[in-house]
Amino acid sequence: MLPHVVAVHNVTKSYASGAAQHEVLRGVSLSIGKGEIAAIVGASGAGKSTLLHIMGALDHPSAGSVEIGGRDLLTMPDAERAAFRNANVGFVFQFHHLLPEFSAAENIALPALIAGKSRSEAEARARALLELVHVAHRGDARPSELSGGEQQRVAVARALANEPQVVLADEPSGNLDEENADALHALLWSLAKERGQTFVIVTHDEGLAKRADALYRLHDGALARER
Numbered sequence: 326m327l328p329h330v331v332a333v334h335n336v337t338k339s340y341a342s343g344a345a346q347h348e349v350l351r352g353v354s355l356s357i358g359k360g361e362i363a364a365i366v367g368a369s370g371a372g373k374s375t376l377l378h379i380m381g382a383l384d385h386p387s388a389g390s391v392e393i394g395g396r397d398l399l400t401m402p403d404a405e406r407a408a409f410r411n412a413n414v415g416f417v418f419q420f421h422h423l424l425p426e427f428s429a430a431e432n433i434a435l436p437a438l439i440a441g442k443s444r445s446e447a448e449a450r451a452r453a454l455l456e457l458v459h460v461a462h463r464g465d466a467r468p469s470e471l472s473g474g475e476q477q478r479v480a481v482a483r484a485l486a487n488e489p490q491v492v493l494a495d496e497p498s499g500n501l502d503e504e505n506a507d508a509l510h511a512l513l514w515s516l517a518k519e520r521g522q523t524f525v526i527v528t529h530d531e532g533l534a535k536r537a538d539a540l541y542r543l544h545d546g547a548l549a550r551e552r
Contacts, residue, residue: 329392330490330523331357331380336389338375349375350386351546357491357539360521362514364534367543373527374495376543380525381493382410394490411440415484419496421476423468429479430455430464436486447486454482458512474505481512491523498530510536 338350349372357363367373378384380391382398391398393413398406415436423432430451437447455461458478460471468476477497484492494513498506510533516522526537534540540552 329356330359330361330394331355331525332392333376333380334390334392336376336379336386336391338372338379338384339387348546350379350548353389353543353546353548355539355541355548355550357523357525359523360517361538362517362524362526362536363539363541364537365525365527365541365543365548366529366531366534369529371543372546373543376548377493377495377525377527380491381414381416382406408440411436412487413490415487415489415492417477417480417484417492417494417497419499421468421480423476423479423483425468428465428467429460429471429475429482432468432479433483433486436483440487450486451482454485455479457485457516458482472505473501474508477501477505477509478512481509481516485516485522491525494524494526496528497526498533499528506530506533 333353333355336350336353337348339346339348353376365373365376375384379386385399396409398409401409430448433451433454434447437450438444452464455464458481460475460478463471463475471479498509501509513524517524528534539550541548541550
């Protein structure tokens with residue numbers, strides 16, 4: 326059994342809606358091992374992105390706990406949690422969120438610079454990651470000069486900048502055509518299998534989800550493992 330990189334225990338999330346409470350997540354638990362790809366599927370509005378944000382410490386649950394590498398994110402002081410998240414969690418979103426004023430290489434280098442790495446070290450890491458995701462020739466291009474597929478490859482490289490324990494991906498291919506989506510999926514699988522990188526992917530793509538090592542479905546705030 327692979328060691329658990331991510332462990333979510335009995336997480337709930339509620340929002341006030343007038344005088345009532347709207348329960349988005351109800352006692353959600355899951356665990357994901359090193360090098361695994363876990364897919365989470367469910368209808369729009371089911372709470373998939375909320376769960377992903379809680380797993381990445383971008384949002385707080387109403388109750389429950391989230392561990393990454395055995396560390397409880399929710400008991401950390403804010404500054405410690407932010408530093409831990411930057412070092413141990415990578416994010417890839419449907420829309421790449423690359424900073425338009427920076428080149429591809431500069432966007433990738435930013436998380437390492439935030440973590441206190443030297444500029445030369447961060448830039449060297451960025452160039453190596455550009456090579457890894459097969460866009461080394463586009464390192465000096467601004468995001469607006471990149472195709473959609475290239476933008477998402479750069480976003481994946483940025484997520485890997487600090488060698489995180491887990492990458493959380495929210496509909497990473499949802500804005501791509503079929504050819505670029507297939508290429509991105511192949512890249513994620515190669516990173517998981519060849520480098521032991523753990524991924525949690527929220528997706529509407531049932532074909533993609535079926536390829537994952539573990540498949541979870543979120544419905545009515547409850548999470549069930551289907552495989």
